[in-house]
Amino acid sequence: MENERKLTIARAMAEATAQEMRDDPSVFVMGEDIAELGGVFGNTRGLLEEFGKERVRDTPISETGFIGAAVGAAQDGMKPVVELMFVDFFGVCFDAIYNLMAKNTYFSGGNVNVPMVLMTSTGGGYSDAGQHSQCLYGSFAHLPGMKVVSPSNAYDAKGLMTAAIRDPNPVIYMYHKGLQGMGWLGTEAGAITHVPEESYEVEIGKAAIAREGRDVTIVSIAQGVHHGLKAADALAQQGISAEVVDLRSLVPLDRETVRASVAKTGRLIVVDEDYHSYGVSGEIIATVTESNMADLKAPPRRIAYPDVPIPFARVMEQHCLPNADKIAAAARDLCGAPVPA
Amino acid sequence: MQPAKGTLAWMYEKMVTSRRFENAIEKIYMEGKSPVFNMADGPIPGEMHLSDGQEPVAVGVCAHLEAGDVVTATHRPHHQAIAKGVDLKKMAAEIFGKATGLSGGRGGHMHIFDAEVNFACSGIIAQGMGPAAGAALSRQIQGKPGVAVSFIGEGAANQGAFHEALNLAAVWKLPMVVVVEDNAWGISVSKEASTAIKRNSDRAAAYGIPGHYIPGNDPRKIYEVAGEAIARARRGEGPTLIEVETYRLAGHFMGDAEGYRPDGEKDGLFAKDPIPVMRARLLAGGSFTDAELDALETGAQAAVDEAIRFARGSADPKPEDALTAVFA
């Protein structure tokens, strides 16, 4: 069934990029190992073969240089799609990102556009330790001037990539390694979804209700959505109906969808694989408590990564990561159901 | 300056130890990862970067170092760690993520820290350069002896940190030596495709310091050039940049199918494997017998076996230990 074909997030990203490159000669791709290798996480496979070395460029390991160069190219009429292999590497090139890419439109009073996409991998869970496993969603979302998206499934991955490339603003496109569909990283089956052949956009700034429910709202993004869905399955068997909100985009943030869901359920759990403090979880809780205190039947909860670097050893890392059990236990607690030992 | 017989024996033994250690890691790494290769499975999860072929660089340089000298290493650190004298058992346990590991399993293979011998790592490309300069600066200010050596890959010489730290070291005449291991590849990108200059050692001219390129992956030549550079640093005459031609016999990391390598390139590399080459040269030189070299190899293997046994037999950390050691 041709029109029911399923893709991984990695292939969906590559397909959207290829379609935009076909339609728009100003789109080009650069980054480390994105040409011949097709990206360490597979999200640029096939692009070199179709578009050649001029438009699909392996770079030196010089992130300050090539991300800064993308800013310059974007301001000069191109639409670069640039890869920062692991989000953890942002430290060596953050100035190009948050002081140039994100601020030049503002500094120019809106007269200069920076229409680029910076894609980067997030997430751990496979023992790659503290410099290769972070999410850092909050670090990027905190600084103004860049949109931030992160898909939980292949359908959204394609639509968000198309929207990101067409957006006249800089977009940080964060893809979770555990959802890429690369066998060697384990495969989250729920991330492999039907993806239409034709081009389409998923609106940046619009959350999705991944599952409807009555009793508790679980808000998350990327991998956390799958943890939330699994928790919701387990909770359903115990008679608790959980609604799962997939943010899809952190900037802009769809506060309305979150508020409406909590208004309905009266309970809120935020799941965030990024560090606990000063991050997405606090922002979501503030979003709700700033306006709907009366709707809340219980204090909100967060299941986030504790404020420690990510350890290598499996037992320690797994202890720290969000998972469905932690979410389900919090939900039972919030809903007043007995927590099984 | 030619290495004395004892030094040559040490160099050979450390090269063999490193190779045997990595052979063991390689095998164990695949346990639990077949038939489906999932990086998260098995006794050693996560990425694994082997240094097979690059051993001469580590021994040629570290033969001149003592425990008090500082080494900063890369994401491919085992050969450098072994040559610097990092505790083999505790390093093995760290790579297995055990409580007895150097950091109790917090760091893993890309973050080997052994304070006893002043060895540190970073998995972020070129980020060992700043700390090496800092250690050298600290020695200079305190009037303490010792040098700092930063090992990096040739791909890393295109990072800002490389250029900034080198300039700093040069203007302040810091006791530092930078050793670039040129294995011709940065993951799938060749040096030719990423670096505008043939030899990174020529970049030394930009900082007014000596630069040396050493072809042939030859431990004796490396020993000689590194010896001069380290002596110069110890005399307070400032940093040196050395680039060494070496070979990466394995993939970038385990699981890398190396489709980007030109056909046949690797066959040529195995013919140049520096360990049999060194063995043959030591024998041909007449000062070593087969029996002596066999004994060194047996000793190296025994040390590796013991380290692996120790690592396998050690307990996992407690899960909640993850929350400790964030602050001093």
Ligand SMILES: Cc1ncc(C[n+]2csc(CCOP(=O)(O)OP(=O)(O)O)c2C)c(N)n1
């Ligand atoms: C700042 C930064 N960018 C990218 C990477 C990803 N990465 C890890 S190893 C590597 C290639 C390094 O090549 P080289 O410096 O030549 O060392 P080699 O792997 O050949 O030993 C890259 C790009 C990283 N770890 N840090």
